[in-house]
């Protein structure tokens with residue numbers, strides 16, 4: 163995609179086919195990683211901004227938008243429904259449809275993005291446009307029944323034509339009514355889907371979460387003056403019903419993605435003598451539980467807040483140490499859900515046991531992240547025991563690069579975790595299917611080299 167053109171549709175429809183057929187691989191060498199880096203824009207926030215700015219009345223200037231595949235797919239889908247997106251002077255300008263989405267002429271191709279699919283399903287159902295959604299192999303194996311259930315309670319009709327409640331998905335909505343919904347799992351995607359549908363519905367929609375999850379949707383509603391009430395785990399939005407959705411465009415700054423920073427935090431925290439600064443990272447407290455875990459494990463971490471208005475943004479300084487094992491469970495899990503693969507790498511290097519519990523959701527991410535991490539850790543000689551809802555890693559382990567190819571199974575976080583794992587090992591490793599890294603962190607390999615790594 164040429165950022166200048168702003169027309170993302172054709173690119174998005176290309177992503178899937180090329181993703182499954184084009185199995186790019188990377189050879190990654192052991193290295194001491196250190197220095198300073200600035201990670202690209204937050205994936206969760208970028209996608210929510212794309213959706214809300216596309217619904218708004220007027221043009222929003224967005225700085226720091228993630229140019230990763232997931233954020234591009236979501237923006238393309240919004241363009242297919244009438245929004246205009248244009249890149250100019252390093253910023254993205256989105257002109258919204260003032261609440262009136264157009265019927266897309268073609269299926270919305272969501273690529274690899276669970277967030278894009280589930281959140282946008284709520285908007286599409288609420289807005290009453292008829293649309294179908296498709297995605298790549300990984301996305302087409304992920305559960306969508308979790309959004310069908312509440313959306314159908316609100317009055318939409320959701321067809322899932324995949325074998326097991328999976329994509330392709332047909333959405334027919336409109337004239338929704340507000341509901342009260344107790345979320346069966348801690349999922350910011352399901353919460354956001356219901357709140358976004360609720361925005362269009364007649365009456366009030368309330369969701370209750372079992373554990374606190376990332377609150378970017380709520381924060382963006384507040385920033386856009388969309389009435390929302392938050393009482394602990396209970397969140398309500400007043401739907402506009404027949405009056406239609408109306409809110410004014412505004413400018414957004416997307417901070418660096420903490421989940422991308424996590425790879426470098428662990429790479430340095432687990433290596434005594436290494437030092438790193440990561441700049442301009444989003445520090446929303448529902449995203450940064452990894453920092454608490456790393457501190458518990460003995461890492462030396464210093465956070466400097468550079469922007470305190472709204473969600474804090476800041477710099478993270480990490481100094482490496484010999485880590486100690488810890489237990490990660492309960493309410494902490496949703497606030498580090500995407501960081502668990504890389505936490506398991508820290509566990510392999512830590513003294514004693516690192517135990518991950520209550521994380522069965524990992525089995526329905528871009529891959530089964532429990533099974534894939536256990537398999538990869540074992541290949542490197544790590545002592546690890548798989549559990550239904552997590553794993554127990556016993557360390558410290560001397561990591562030996564296996565004489566095997568690591569398959570990412572199309573999962574960006576598995577590919578990046580394997581690269582960091584091997585940075586502590588004995589020789590070069592080949593990681594297969596690395597193109598998935600572009601979904602969240604297209605600059606990852608370049609940054610790995612900038613920090614002293616070697617790849618080819």
Ligand SMILES: O=C(O)C1=C[C@@H](OP(=O)(O)O)[C@@H](O)[C@H](O)C1
Pocket residue numbers: 205206207276277348349350351352354376499500523
């Ligand atoms: O709402 C979001 O932006 C996300 C929520 C989480 O998924 P779940 O809601 O499925 O837990 C997370 O894993 C995903 O990377 C992004």
Ligand SMILES: C=C(OP(=O)(O)O)C(=O)O
Pocket residue numbers: 205274275276277278500527528575602
């Ligand atoms: C699970 C993830 O993303 P999504 O669900 O949006 O595909 C992730 O980025 O780790």
